[in-house]
Amino acid sequence: MKLHQWLAVAITTAFIAACSGGGGDAGVPASNAPVTSTDTFQVKAAYVNYFNDTRSYPFTVSGTASGFSVTGSGTVTQSPVTNGLFEGAAVLQKTSTVSGSVVANGVTISLAASDTTFVDSNYVAKGWSGEEYVVVTSVAVVPDTAKVNDSGPWHTSNRYADSSKSTLLGSSDVSFSLAPDTATTALLKIIQVDKDTVGNTTMTMTAVFRMTPAGGLTRLSETAVDGSSTLTLTY
Numbered sequence: 001m002k003l004h005q006w007l008a009v010a011i012t013t014a015f016i017a018a019c020s021g022g023g024g025d026a027g028v029p030a031s032n033a034p035v036t037s038t039d040t041f042q043v044k045a046a047y048v049n050y051f052n053d054t055r056s057y058p059f060t061v062s063g064t065a066s067g068f069s070v071t072g073s074g075t076v077t078q079s080p081v082t083n084g085l086f087e088g089a090a091v092l093q094k095t096s097t098v099s100g101s102v103v104a105n106g107v108t109i110s111l112a113a114s115d116t117t118f119v120d121s122n123y124v125a126k127g128w129s130g131e132e133y134v135v136v137t138s139v140a141v142v143p144d145t146a147k148v149n150d151s152g153p154w155h156t157s158n159r160y161a162d163s164s165k166s167t168l169l170g171s172s173d174v175s176f177s178l179a180p181d182t183a184t185t186a187l188l189k190i191i192q193v194d195k196d197t198v199g200n201t202t203m204t205m206t207a208v209f210r211m212t213p214a215g216g217l218t219r220l221s222e223t224a225v226d227g228s229s230t231l232t233l234t235y
Contacts, residue, residue, distance in 0.1 A: 034180035034187075036148050037213075041178060041186055044144045045215030048123050051094060054078050057219055061102050063231035070231060074100015074111050086118040086126050087135060093118050125155045125174075133160045134172060148186050151177035159194065170196040178211070186211050187220075202226070 061072035077097045084093040097114040115130025123142075127135045140153040154174045161167040172194050179187040188211040194203040203226045210218040219235040 035183045036180040037183055037186055038147075039184065039186075039213040040145045040147060041188075041211055041213050042144065042215035043146045043176070043178075043188075044123075044142050046188060046209075046211055046217050047142050049215055049217055050209075051092075051117070051119060051123060052081055053217075054080050057235050059100075059233040059235050061100075061231065061233055063223075063229070065104065065229040065231065067228070068105050070102055070104045072100060072102030072111070074098055084118065089120070089126070091118040091120055091126055092123075127157065129163065132169060133163045133165065134158070135160070135165070146178050148178050148180055151175065154190075168197055170194060170202065181210060184212070188217065 056075055056077045058075050059073065061070060061074070063070050075098070077099070079095040079097075081092050081094045084091050086093070093116055095114055095116045098111055100111045101108050102111060103109075113130065115128055117128045118126040120126055124139055125136050127133075134157045136155045136157045139155045142154060143150075143152065152175060154176055156174075157172040159169040159172050161169060172192060174190065174192045177189045177191070179189055181187045188209045190207040190209075192205040192207075193201055194205075196202050203224060205222065205224045207222045208220045210220060221232055221234045223230065223232040
């Protein structure tokens with residue numbers, strides 16, 4: 001499982017253009033304290049469900065970039081899973097496409113980007129391509145089950161400018177945690193930390209899903225923190 005690189009890249013690009021040109025489910029109500037479920041949650045099943053999901057998801061954008069407010073909306077559209085090749089090996093692949101627009105500094109900019117995720121026949125992450133070309137270098141086995149407050153690593157990757165792999169941009173570490181939500185659900189959080197070639201963190205992205213014990217997922221949000229910018233997609 002990975003996060004959408006376009007969340008930060010595409011919106012940040014739109015924000016820069018705006019500055020130069022013009023000068024889902026909301027989750028548990030704040031009044032309800034989270035509850036630590038005692039259920040066992042099927043994490044591997046959730047991972048497989050996420051990859052095979054083909055629904056489209058509308059979202060809204062909110063946040064700030066360099067002190068300016070950013071708002072907008074759009075839709076994530078997911079293709080069916082198909083067979084393909086990645087790094088010379090047979091894989092399953094799936095493309096997600098985003099369309100929409102954001103308003104930054106009074107200027108409306110269109111969003112249009114896509115990325116393709118690659119896994120093997122056992123749904124072990126191999127990499128993805130889009131704004132960057134990313135190759136998984138080490139994988140922690142996704143646990144079949146977990147309990148609330150469990151956490152662990154999922155995979156580490158090298159990030160390149162393109163498929164030639166001639167320019168290394170840095171690394172990416174993805175991990176998961178299960179947080180309290182209700183007596184019968186948990187919040188599955190997928191955390192992606194991107195670093196440059198000397199180990200400095202350049203971006204942190206967090207996706208939040210409501211999860212049932214059987215592994216059913218409801219998308220809630222994706223948030224990217226990049227220096228002075230914090231941008232959130234809410235589904």
